[in-house]
Amino acid sequence: MMKITKLKISLLSLLFIFTISCSTNAQKQFVLKSSYLKQADTSIVFMPKNMDFMADKLPIVIMLHGYGGDYKQWNSIINIQEYADKYHFIVVCPDGGGKDSWYFDSPILRNSKYETFFIEEYLPYLKENLPIDTNGIFITGLSMGGHGALYLFLRHPELFASAGSTSGVLDLNYSGLKYSSLSNKLGEYNDNKKRFDEFSSINYLDNVKFGTSHPFIFDCGNKDHLYQANKNFKAKCDSLGINAFYFSFPGRHNRMYWKESIGWHFEFFNRVYN
Numbered sequence: 001m002m003k004i005t006k007l008k009i010s011l012l013s014l015l016f017i018f019t020i021s022c023s024t025n026a027q028k029q030f031v032l033k034s035s036y037l038k039q040a041d042t043s044i045v046f047m048p049k050n051m052d053f054m055a056d057k058l059p060i061v062i063m064l065h066g067y068g069g070d071y072k073q074w075n076s077i078i079n080i081q082e083y084a085d086k087y088h089f090i091v092v093c094p095d096g097g098g099k100d101s102w103y104f105d106s107p108i109l110r111n112s113k114y115e116t117f118f119i120e121e122y123l124p125y126l127k128e129n130l131p132i133d134t135n136g137i138f139i140t141g142l143s144m145g146g147h148g149a150l151y152l153f154l155r156h157p158e159l160f161a162s163a164g165s166t167s168g169v170l171d172l173n174y175s176g177l178k179y180s181s182l183s184n185k186l187g188e189y190n191d192n193k194k195r196f197d198e199f200s201s202i203n204y205l206d207n208v209k210f211g212t213s214h215p216f217i218f219d220c221g222n223k224d225h226l227y228q229a230n231k232n233f234k235a236k237c238d239s240l241g242i243n244a245f246y247f248s249f250p251g252r253h254n255r256m257y258w259k260e261s262i263g264w265h266f267e268f269f270n271r272v273y274n
Helices: 006-022 073-077 080-087 115-127 142-153 182-185 193-198 200-210 227-239 255-273
Strands: 027-032 041-046 058-064 089-095 132-141 162-166 216-219 242-249
Touching: 006 041, 006 182, 041 080, 058 142, 073 080, 073 089, 080 089, 080 255, 089 227, 115 132, 132 142, 142 162, 142 200, 142 216, 162 227, 162 255, 182 193, 200 227, 216 227, 216 255, 227 242
Parallel strands: 058 089, 058 132, 132 162, 162 216, 216 242
Antiparallel strands: 027 041, 041 089
């Protein structure tokens, strides 16, 4: 459970709503403490300009950062406010439980339970304190965040309208961090390969097979070290008849590629929503 009381949450929520509704730029932060995480989770919120905060119910895009990043990473790659204004979306960037949470519940670390935090505390908080159309909840991310976005989506498809991944680690066995960061979360790789499979997004595609109404998008640059893993993901989507949109263009695992690729995600989410 959260370490702050319901009264404190209510007071924070009122302040949060007031500051957003009175802001011209509509960029604010909020912080949630949780026993599921080692540190408090900070998020930045981008509200579209020229909206009626008391009347509008809007879709939301949750953007997950990559390994070593934080809640500020995405806005250092693109101008998120421009995307929020163009598509009339709320955009939220969380800290993601730290720089290497991998967005799942670690089976060996007590205070690294991001999936539980997200489902039980984070998403309910967003729904309570932002004017969200619950039929328009989208999630996407880059690299580690691409894994996280599709992992959460595929395990809980009923909560989302769609999801995306750019340069995502969709099979943890392909990660260059499997002997370091991932081993710290899942146990030493050579002794826990079954566990690495268990926490890989590719092994949850059955949850949305055969023409589901939950389409999603993913991509990877053709010079990326994760290109083959994403091609394998695409092949499995095809074998299961999954409603997924995949694309690739020349690029590596870097900011230059993500700056171009993420625009396709917003366009895709906009079409799904409308």
